[in-house]
Amino acid sequence: MLLSAPTAVRYSANLEAEIKSLERLIETLPQINGRYPSRWLAIQLLEGDTRLFAEWGEAEQGVLETAVAAAHTRLQAHYGDDVDLALTDERYLFVHELVEQVLTAPREQWSLSDRIDRIVTNRWLGIPIFMALMYLVFNLVQNVSTPYLDWVDGVISGPLTEWTIAVFTFLHAPGWFISLLTDGILAGVGGVLVFLPGLLVMYLALAVLEDTGYLARAAFVMDQLMSKLGLHGRSFVPMILGFGCNVPAIYATRTIESRPARILTGMLIPFMSCSARLPVYVVFGLAFFPRSGDLVIWSLYLMGIVIAALVGLVLSRTIFKHEVAGILVMEMPAYRWPSPKRVLQYTWHESASFVRKAGSFILVGTAVFWLLLHLPWGVTDVRQSWFGRASGAVAPILAPAGFGEWQASGALLTGLLAKEMVVSTLSQVYVGEDGGGEAETAVSAFSWSQVGDIVVGFGAATLDAGKQLLETLTPGITLFPNDEDGTGAELTLALRRSFTPLSAFAFLVFVLLYIPCIATIGAQIQEYGWRWALLSVIIMLIVPWTLAVIVYQGGQLFGLA
Amino acid sequence: MTDTFRVALAGNPNTGKSTIFNALTGANQHVGNWPGKTVVRRSGWFVHRDTTFEVVDLPGTYSLSAFSPDEEVARDYIVRTQPDLVVNVLDVTNLERNLYLTAQILETNAPLLLVLNMQDLALRRGYRVDYEKLSQLLGGVPIVPAAAAKGDGIGALRDMLWHLLQHVVPNETPINSLPGENDHVAFCPHCRAL
Numbered sequence: 087m088l089l090s091a092p093t094a095v096r097y098s099a100n101l102e103a104e105i106k107s108l109e110r111l112i113e114t115l116p117q118i119n120g121r122y123p124s125r126w127l128a129i130q131l132l133e134g135d136t137r138l139f140a141e142w143g144e145a146e147q148g149v150l151e152t153a154v155a156a157a158h159t160r161l162q163a164h165y166g167d168d169v170d171l172a173l174t175d176e177r178y179l180f181v182h183e184l185v186e187q188v189l190t191a192p193r194e195q196w197s198l199s200d201r202i203d204r205i206v207t208n209r210w211l212g213i214p215i216f217m218a219l220m221y222l223v224f225n226l227v228q229n230v231s232t233p234y235l236d237w238v239d240g241v242i243s244g245p246l247t248e249w250t251i252a253v254f255t256f257l258h259a260p261g262w263f264i265s266l267l268t269d270g271i272l273a274g275v276g277g278v279l280v281f282l283p284g285l286l287v288m289y290l291a292l293a294v295l296e297d298t299g300y301l302a303r304a305a306f307v308m309d310q311l312m313s314k315l316g317l318h319g320r321s322f323v324p325m326i327l328g329f330g331c332n333v334p335a336i337y338a339t340r341t342i343e344s345r346p347a348r349i350l351t352g353m354l355i356p357f358m359s360c361s362a363r364l365p366v367y368v369v370f371g372l373a374f375f376p377r378s379g380d381l382v383i384w385s386l387y388l389m390g391i392v393i394a395a396l397v398g399l400v401l402s403r404t405i406f407k408h409e410v411a412g413i414l415v416m417e418m419p420a421y422r423w424p425s426p427k428r429v430l431q432y433t434w435h436e437s438a439s440f441v442r443k444a445g446s447f448i449l450v451g452t453a454v455f456w457l458l459l460h461l462p463w464g465v466t467d468v469r470q471s472w473f474g475r476a477s478g479a480v481a482p483i484l485a486p487a488g489f490g491e492w493q494a495s496g497a498l499l500t501g502l503l504a505k506e507m508v509v510s511t512l513s514q515v516y517v518g519e520d521g522g523g524e525a526e527t528a529v530s531a532f533s534w535s536q537v538g539d540i541v542v543g544f545g546a547a548t549l550d551a552g553k554q555l556l557e558t559l560t561p562g563i564t565l566f567p568n569d570e571d572g573t574g575a576e577l578t579l580a581l582r583r584s585f586t587p588l589s590a591f592a593f594l595v596f597v598l599l600y601i602p603c604i605a606t607i608g609a610q611i612q613e614y615g616w617r618w619a620l621l622s623v624i625i626m627l628i629v630p631w632t633l634a635v636i637v638y639q640g641g642q643l644f645g646l647a
Numbered sequence: 648m649t650d651t652f653r654v655a656l657a658g659n660p661n662t663g664k665s666t667i668f669n670a671l672t673g674a675n676q677h678v679g680n681w682p683g684k685t686v687v688r689r690s691g692w693f694v695h696r697d698t699t700f701e702v703v704d705l706p707g708t709y710s711l712s713a714f715s716p717d718e719e720v721a722r723d724y725i726v727r728t729q730p731d732l733v734v735n736v737l738d739v740t741n742l743e744r745n746l747y748l749t750a751q752i753l754e755t756n757a758p759l760l761l762v763l764n765m766q767d768l769a770l771r772r773g774y775r776v777d778y779e780k781l782s783q784l785l786g787g788v789p790i791v792p793a794a795a796a797k798g799d800g801i802g803a804l805r806d807m808l809w810h811l812l813q814h815v816v817p818n819e820t821p822i823n824s825l826p827g828e829n830d831h832v833a834f835c836p837h838c839r840a841l
Contacts, residue, residue: 094753122726123756135712181746188781189742192773340687344715419661420740425796 094125095180097173100164104157105129111153117146132157133170199420203303207418212307219300220326223291233550234283237543242276245540262460270456271449279441284361286437288330292323293432297424306418315395316402318342321351325394328358329387332602334436336609346406349614350398353622356602357394359387362505366597369509373578374590382591386598393599393629405621455503468515473499487596487634488589498596504603509577516580588646592638599630651692651699652812655724657752658736659745660707663764665689666795667736668704671805688720695805698812703730709744711751725757731812733757734804739769739776739792753785760789760811762804767794 096102108128113119118127122138130138131154139147158169165172206215247268254264295301301323309319320342327335335355342348367386371379458473465471469478469492477496484490484498493515501508585593601607601623610619658664669676672691689704705724706717725733735752737745742763752759763776778790791807793800 094756095750123754126726126755129754133712177747177750181743181750184746184781184784185743187784188777190775190777 095177097176100161101132101169101172101176104132104161108132108150108153108157111149115146115149117143118150129173133173197420199299199418202421203418206300206303207307212303213311216304216307219295219304223288223295226287226291230283230287233547237547238279238283239276240543241540242272242279247272265460266453266456270452273452275449282437282441285331285334286433288327289334289433289436290429292327293429294424296432297422297428299419299421302418315354315398316347316406317351317354317398318344318347321347321354324351325355325358328355328360330361332356332358332360332606333609334439336606336613337439339613349618350401350406352610352614353401353618353625354394354398356606356622356626357390357397357599359390359598360505360602362603363597365506366501366508367594369512369577370581370585370590370594373581374585374587382594386594389595390598393633397625397629452503455500484596484631484634486639487631488592488638489585489596491584493584494593498600501597502601502604504605505597508597512581513577516577516584588641589638592634592641595637596630596634599626599633601626651701652732652808653701653703653728653730654732654734654808654812655703655705655728655730656734656736657705657721657725657748658707659709659738659741659748662707662736662738662745663793663795664707664736665704667734667762667764667793667801667804668702670795670798670801671700672702693805695809698809700808700812708748710748711755725752725755729757731758732760732808734760734762734808736762736764738765739763739774740765740772742774742776749785753788758811760791760807761785762795762800763790763792764795764800766792766799767797 097105105125105128108131109124112124112127127138131150139151142150158167161169161172205211250268250272251264254267292301295304305319305322307319308322312319312321321339324335324338324342327338332355335358336352339348339351339355342351363386364383367383368379371382375382455473458476459468459471461472468474473496474492477492477499480495480499481490481492484495489495493512496515497508497511500511581590607619607623610622656664656668668689668691672693675693676689676691678687678689687706690702691704692699692701694700703724705721708715708718708721710718711722711725712718724730733752735749737749749759749761761781763778769776776792778792782788782790789807789811791800791804793804795801
């Protein structure tokens with residue numbers, strides 16, 4: 087070794103004696119000796135760490151187990167069964183004495199941080215303050231991102247698509263190839279990118295909350311509530327993230343220490359109504375509940391939370407029964423002003439990894455979906471395509487829930503790629519291919535005015551976002567300032583022909599609770615492995631079907647239509 | 648000198664460990680996962696006076712008890728991979744809590760260097776730490792005071808790493824003034840060459 091051996095903790099004589107004798111024993115076991123520092127290993131064994139046993143042969147394991155048991159028996163008189171606590175205590179004592187000798191601190195006083203904490207983590211005020219902050223964050227996300235969302239959507243489905251068509255038509259590329267590029271890949275990439283503005287804002291807000299030190303308090307405040315579901319306070323932040331997008335939320339579960347709690351959280355996150363589900367609610371809300379749309383949407387969000395709580399209760403008492411959530415020990419870092427650099431770094435890092443990970447899944451998914459729509463080769467009627475046939479096959483299963491038509495199940499199938507595709511599929515199959523046909527757009531070629539439009543559009547979006555930001559910070563905001571556009575009205579009529587208010591609500595319940603998208607499952611596979619992801623998928627099929635059927639059949643029983 | 652020295656950064660969360668990692672390695676970073684774990688592994692390298700240092704940023708932990716994947720990763724790296732030097736970053740304003748991890752690292756017998764970070768904050772709050780004495784009480788563990796958020800102490804840390812790993816430090820000679828940094832005096836009273 088290069089450096090002198092430093093001075094570590096010296097334990098009480100009786101503990102030291104046991105450590106020494108275990109050390110000597112370890113040094114006689116050639117299998118183990120030298121693989122780890124022997125004093126360290128002796129202390130680990132005394133502390134009751136059995137994790138390392140798995141790495142050795144049975145003989146060594148047996149010898150050490152006997153020796154440790156004997157040591158524990160000898161120490162019982164002094165420490166009872168808490169030898170591990172005794173070791174920890176003495177380590178703390180060592181540290182305490184060390185600090186006494188080297189640190190001169192001013193007399194202890196309540197720092198500003200402590201004073202803030204007395205309010206923010208107060209037993210009664212803690213949760214309302216947290217809820218109010220989260221409400222603010224979500225308004226911010228919603229209001230600031232909407233203008234950009236429209237802009238991204240407009241650029242991709244407008245000029246970008248037209249240019250692609252123009253370029254490849256000029257190159258005499260076959261029609262199917264252009265269709266794959268625009269309807270498949272560009273639409274898919276767009277599907278990911280439209281979420282980016284919202285996610286950027288959300289990550290920014292969370293980075294600020296994290297960097298100021300508030301998020302640690304939030305976890306602390308929510309711990310009691312969450313522990314009833316077998317979860318940590320730490321599980322709360324990923325679940326909150328789930329309202330924005332389930333995919334980053336799944337990745338955010340990494341901050342949870344215990345693996346069972348992490349997996350359980352990851353299985354509950356999909357019930358958090360992500361922002362992609364909102365367009366579906368809005369379209370149906372406008373069509374069937376023009377006066378109480380807001381209420382319907384709120385009830386769906388709430389239902390997601392309640393269902394997550396129930397599923398959590400069941401899972402934590404069955405599959406995760408033996409996994410104690412454990413006590414939340416966490417540090418409350420002192421409050422500080424957020425550093426712009428750290429905040430931006432975090433935002434950039436998280437957003438980039440979202441685009442990378444979700445993007446690759448969606449890209450493959452949309453290409454596959456496009457294929458299903460166009461196979462068997464040369465099919466013209468959507469219903470005769472593989473996609474149409476698959477939808478038809480699924481439809482009867484959904485009949486008890488009140489939406490047994492192939493269009494509805496088809497929309498749900500495409501919703502697997504991304505939930506907002508439910509709306510676009512519904513408008514495609516009900517309203518038909520209106521506007522934006524290939525023949526029509528292929529004529530328009532590249533023009534500089536379009537580039538101008540994009541830039542101007544971005545400026546307008548920024549202006550809008552600024553206005554919305556002001557509105558957010560002032561009370562009295564409207565939650566869903568959506569206006570009905572032309573194609574929307576047509577869709578509304580078509581929906582009213584095929585759904586009743588009751589079956590529409592059952593449909594929304596299903597949309598809320600079933601598999602959010604393949605990207606979420608991808609994230610689950612990556613984080614928890616195939617088996618857990620599969621279990622999650624099964625839950626996300628059984629629960630929504632059951633709930634939707636209960637809503638529909640129950641509603642009919644009570645005479646609702 | 649073509650040797651590469653492996654340095655592991657250990658410490659509690661929120662001690663400025665990542666800031667120090669970034670300051671040391673700059674753009675030469677690699678982010679991945681620890682094998683078989685979903686814990687993020689950040690590593691990087693830098694060259695100082697013709698010597699290459701490979702730096703691994705261990706997950707921030709309060710102890711080495713292996714209760715969580717983060718702790719397991721940190722502990723396995725220290726105990727099994729055995730880096731040439733463990734750099735334990737501490738928040739001086741929370742010295743007592745931070746030193747618990749130090750006590751555990753000491754038990755692994757790993758070659759250790761302490762960076763006492765957030766020096767600026769500690770001074771403002773009126774904390775005074777007797778570094779020489781702390782180093783003595785720990786049997787000559789070298790100490791570098793730093794205020795990494797302001798970039799203070801990074802130069803001294805680089806020099807200290809170089810002195811410890813590459814250059815043989817004369818016995819019992821304190822390095823009282825390392826070149827480059829005058830405000831933050833790093834010292835190493837009892838480093839011995841073996």
